Amino acid sequence: MQPDTRIPAVPANRAEILTSALDGLSGAERLAAALAHPLTGRTAMVSSFGADSVVLLHLLSLVAPATPVLFIDTQMLFPETLDYQRDVAQALGLTGIRVIRARAMHLAQRDPANALHLSDPDACCDLRKTEPLARALAPFDGWISGRKRFQSGTRARLPLVEEDAGKLKINPMADWTGEEIADYIATHDLPRHPLVAKGYPSIGCAPCTSPVAEGEDPRAGRWRGRDKVECGIHFVDGRMVRGAAA
Template sequence: MTAEVDVSPAIEDLLGRHGDSAAEAILEDVLKRAFVRRTALVSSFGTEAAALLHMVAAIEPATPVLFVDTGRLFGETLRYRDRLVERLGLTDVRSLKPEPRIAAEDQDLMLFSRDADRCCYLRKVLPLRKALEGFDCWINGRKGHHGGGRAQMPVAEADGFLVKITPLARWGADDVDAYYETHDLPRHPLWEDGFPSVGCLPCTVRASAEDGFRAGRWAGAQKTECGIHLPVAEVLRRAGGC
């Protein structure tokens, strides 16, 4: 789709046909009918990532998988990525590197503590925005049980001139657990070590289930999202411009 194309008809069509559809049916429609060879899956290879990766691999294993490698990830995450890629037979996994200017702005690797929004913008948001150029649609793994603004997500929405698909929007933690068990999927190594959600190493701590799924992300900071799923204007405001 180009900047002149209005994505709202495609979104209305998807929402109209998938009000109660299972995640697999939504993915089948997107990958095999609505956006054939024009869709990317964005995955963090985090603690719940294997479920969606498994579904996509079963439908179309050649789907491009965009992995934002911030340069500050846990080694466990990188090894888990490699294990899942081999196990699921994913054939097009693309690692996205931080914006080159990060070298000048984060020479001491402490930008995360001075300005977490700026750090996320240069290491995550901008690299993904550039990687999504050329696609019409992208799939993400957010789930309703994550809480906060994720509790009422639609399965399809506009992201600028792209269509963003959230097939697991209505999933709870029990759904995730059941899928892993049914398909014998390996858990992220840090899952059983008290990390329900895993991001960059400096910004992720252990958290209990009672605290909330994402309580260990940017703990103590007034921040709950890296910016990938926020409106562009809000991201730029928080990150201090381009």
């Protein structure tokens, strides 16, 4: 009798199974359990190296520093972000950094004057973020995101684990508060993004990010004045989120 060599089917409720395994855990323990779970498969972390990204990156350095970390360089980032990315990766000993960018041919065809963000910010995000990330994630079964529920209204019901475009997405810091993040950074003496001290609690591309006033939503400075709250690489309730009404 020949052995059964068929690949076991992935459970339809794998996000729920993994959520149950992670619920009750926190910090490095939760991240380690997520990476080790048999349903997780090949996993990468996606990091913007933004305002509070250093917490999740530090947790990764404690449990699996060679994990692939995908950093999307839109070629419109603040110079401070590029410097911060290099400094943090080196300081934490993260050896799996992969800098991903839009293909030069696509930029030349669709945004030759680097002005697409002015006329169609959604198309600009597709070109410079969504499409390059989709290509980079192709070999992986899932990815780790640093999103938190407190960041904006569209993230208020963010689960620990979800299915996103056919891939498992793990949000190990979904239930962290702003106070917990600040305490962790202070306790571990982690470097802050230099723009945080200048009023940027959420940092994206330079042309589309502005400082945030006291009392505003932490992401109020992203695409200010437009009906846009996300770049399009994330889904909520199975739908791509861009505008406030999505």
